Amino acid sequence: MANEARPCPCDIGDRFEYGGLGHEVQVEHIKAYVCKPSASTEKAVVVIQDIFGWQLPNTRYMVDMLAANGYIAICPDFFVGKEPWNPSDDWSTFGEWLKTRDARKIDQERFYYGFLSSLLFICCSEAEFVLRYLKQQCSAKKIGVVGFCWGGIVVHHLMMKYPELKAGVSVYGIIRDSDDRYNLLKPTFFIFGEKDDVIPLDQMANEARPCPCDIGDRFEYGGLGHEVQVEHIKAYVCKPSASTGKAVVVIHDIFGWQLPNTRYMVDMLAANGYIAICPDFFVGQKPWDPSDDWSIFNDWLKTRDASKVDREVDVILKYLKEQCNAKKIGVIGFCWGGMAVHHLMLKNPELKTGVAIYGVIKYFEDRYSLLHPTFFIFGESDDYIPLEQVTLLEQKLKQHCKVDYRVKTYPGQTHGFVHRRREDINPQDKPYIEEARKDMINWLNKYL
Template identity: 85%
Template structure:
């Protein structure tokens, strides 16, 4: 398990020096980052950030990657104005911070974003991806939201929703073999429960040697041995979305 003084290792790896190709918009009570594909499309992906919030350059990089692959990508502020976690914060206060930011209480915001995507962007087929906190939120949405077509949960914290596996939509789960916060026994148990309870397509994939956050937190140029797995994770994410959207 994670070091108790640092209960979430989302800061592993480097933040990108990246400005983003999209723009910030106001959608009712929510700020959001939007990047649109170069060609007209009716397919959109909601990107759910990790504990570092909607302005993290790494997350915007992934949103832009989705747009480059033909999707309308939107990363809303699911903390709705509350401060994202900062590396300078005291990790001893993390649990109290997290109590006011539940990955299972984003339904109101998701409904607002779905309305915006349909009415303002012309989206008809909408999926969702998320990282860590956001990955857990993806699982929550795949269990209950009928308006989303598919989801990709990247190192979503299993313990948040570990007893709920009756997914409504095809879901892809990405994990790292060396993730300190998500032990492999939790991943194995998730697979068992999905096999017993899940009636839709799903896949659980563990990437060798990878730590928490590897798909969107590491810089390939300083982690050459990880580059193939980072690229594979991103490609797998896109392929899953392409298949089900």
């Protein structure tokens, strides 16, 4: 009865009374269902299940259909023995259930007992085990992948990571769960239903004009600070345990002042001894939503000009001085906020220093006469800020800037890496995330 209030929107549909034409096999530690065509072939397709698991008759029917069309087809248990979702389960627990079945981690290497090239431990991922089985046991030379629902998310992920796969079909894979989701390596077909309650049409339409400013890993984070009203501006404030006269204004990105990721950075500054405040510089206007159509972004941005934050900044500076006894104030900003920092470092004499973190440079061409020491942070693989723009910025600052500055690019990092990417689930990026945050704090310590 309790579940009636939170029903599962992912309907299991019409259950097939279907036994299957194939058979089950053991692929290392993974169980799988395999069906082969009547004629010999070197073409294979990996079928990735939905949340209802690898044994769902409906999915096995699709495996057999692929075999009937000339493909070796295999549906492994990518939950690796964990219970699939049951339609009678309480939907309010789905988020926790899903955390242990991350669609983007089936290619994550793990250690397993076994013998491979005389080694007792095998470091491999589920995806690699299945590909190896198809190549070595089934003589497959060309391998594709299809996935449904949860499996569609996996396909989307694999198409960005696996050069071995020749093509993919993502069948109603939830779009919002795919990070950096447009740099596909191989041809990919996305299938959606017009009346899908789980995947709104605006998300599907936006695939044609994606937002390059990815919202990244959402933090489940409430914050250690509190919200205040500063004249006409709402703001989030966090203070250190010890009294201080040093403060930092944190300027949010296009996703707004309430993004948990940004509040996490505010609290991190407070933990390092600063009064930190993140005001709503959109002043009540709606932040950008990742599902919004990117073609309207420029019109949206016109009413949120990063070079017109001066009035709000003056209000916040007054608050910090009069209500928080701040004597030295710096500013940091991310993305849109990085542009605002660039502007303020050219205009505001009261600020002591600034850190512009992946602030878009193209909006500040020929503006290099900084008033205060400024640190510019960029990611090497930022699709939104080309490296040639970063190089030009360095050249122009060297020619025109009379104060201390630093421009640093972090290897392999994308737009948003400092505050939108979680180091605990991105081990390959963790050193650079931590390095950039440490560099930011060191810069503030130097000039505040």
